Amino acid sequence: MGRPKLAVIGAGMVGATTAQRLAEKQLGDVVLTDVVEGMPQGKALDLAESAPLEGYDASIRGTNDISEINGSSVIVITAGLARRPGMSRDDLLMKNAEIVGGVADAIRSHAPDATVIVVTNPLDAMTYLVHKRTGFDHRRVMGMAGVLDSARFRTFIAMELGVSVADVQAMVLGGHGDSMVPLPRYSTVSGIPITELMPPDRIKAISDRTRNGGAEIVELLKQGSAFYAPSASAAAMVEAIVRDRKKLLPAAVYLTGQYGLRNVFAGVPVKLGAGGVEEIIELPLTEDELASLHRSADQVRGLMAKLG
Ligand code: TXD
Numbered sequence: 001m002g003r004p005k006l007a008v009i010g011a012g013m014v015g016a017t018t019a020q021r022l023a024e025k026q027l028g029d030v031v032l033t034d035v036v037e038g039m040p041q042g043k044a045l046d047l048a049e050s051a052p053l054e055g056y057d058a059s060i061r062g063t064n065d066i067s068e069i070n071g072s073s074v075i076v077i078t079a080g081l082a083r084r085p086g087m088s089r090d091d092l093l094m095k096n097a098e099i100v101g102g103v104a105d106a107i108r109s110h111a112p113d114a115t116v117i118v119v120t121n122p123l124d125a126m127t128y129l130v131h132k133r134t135g136f137d138h139r140r141v142m143g144m145a146g147v148l149d150s151a152r153f154r155t156f157i158a159m160e161l162g163v164s165v166a167d168v169q170a171m172v173l174g175g176h177g178d179s180m181v182p183l184p185r186y187s188t189v190s191g192i193p194i195t196e197l198m199p200p201d202r203i204k205a206i207s208d209r210t211r212n213g214g215a216e217i218v219e220l221l222k223q224g225s226a227f228y229a230p231s232a233s234a235a236a237m238v239e240a241i242v243r244d245r246k247k248l249l250p251a252a253v254y255l256t257g258q259y260g261l262r263n264v265f266a267g268v269p270v271k272l273g274a275g276g277v278e279e280i281i282e283l284p285l286t287e288d289e290l291a292s293l294h295r296s297a298d299q300v301r302g303l304m305a306k307l308g
Helices: 013-024 039-048 089-110 123-134 146-161 200-211 213-221 228-242 287-307
Strands: 005-009 029-033 060-063 074-077 115-118 141-143 172-174 180-182 247-256 262-273 276-280
Touching (some): 005 013, 013 029, 013 039, 039 060, 115 123, 123 141, 123 287, 141 276, 146 180, 146 228, 146 262, 180 287, 200 213, 262 287
Parallel strands (some): 005 074, 115 141
Antiparallel strands (some): 141 247, 172 180, 247 262
16 A cells, blocks of 8 residues: 655745654655755755654655646645745735645646645635635645644643643634634633633733734744744644544634635634544634634635635
8 A cells, every 4th residue: 555645845944844744753755846946856855864863764755846746645735935025915915826826736637636735825815726726625625824823822821831731722713813813711721721720811911922923933033934833733734634533623724604604714623534624613602702703704805805
């Protein structure tokens, strides 16, 4: 049978680190592609040379030829540009739409059976675009943001309380960015809601820090953006699918009426397994939480309209 074949498109910071994590977790053989000549080949070779030390058998292959993704069961899209000085969010939207749209067309023709995890920003809009351009069933197209946002929330909860991150679970809904909706009531330490363990002002401070989590790192790094936690998040989603773990995670998925939303991508809890998005979990939300989720979906709709 052999190992499953996995592909990572875009061999930049998030892409290359995702390839590393997939190989080290022995989730499958990895193909890493990029348009920059020699770069994915160089990074893949470097990673392959770490295999004897890290002790994995998975192969990692770098290429500029996207057709080599053929037969992949799971594909992670990290290809795109970061915002440069003088570039508006709209400029970035259109530029990344061009890149991600082309990638989606290649996936449709070379890996028609793949499950696709989108990482490129603006996340929810790019996930919509991949769904539209591949024509794949909506269970097989999802965006990674909520796993990262809830990992950040979990980290800050553990830091605040001085407890093991392993005991902390958290749920964050909505879009990636300002419209993110952290849910303290559904966030726990060993089953105890954090609302029982922390005063409201500390919960608010931690929620705000989570919402601002990407920007905090960008500010510190001065160039580039976060990639260790984003790649760990993408790899966690790949693992849930490849190993059919039925993990309950937040992901940007196509809604068909859940939470009063239809024909839009938004971050909600889902069950992730071999069938992709196997179930969408509808949590009871307060009016405020629901309103934030709808605001976030409205923003995504605005971007979707620009993409046509
Ligand atoms: O939570 C999340 N979803 C995110 C999203 C967390 C972190 C990063 N997030 C976004 O992922 C970020 O805003 C970017 O849109 C992507 C990738 O971030 P990364 O930090 O890895 O960017 P890099 O290092 O610039 O890498 C992008 C690579 C680069 O090597 C380009 O040459 C390549 O994408 N690229 C392509 N690869 C393949 N095919 C095409 N067409 C292509 N165009 C550019």
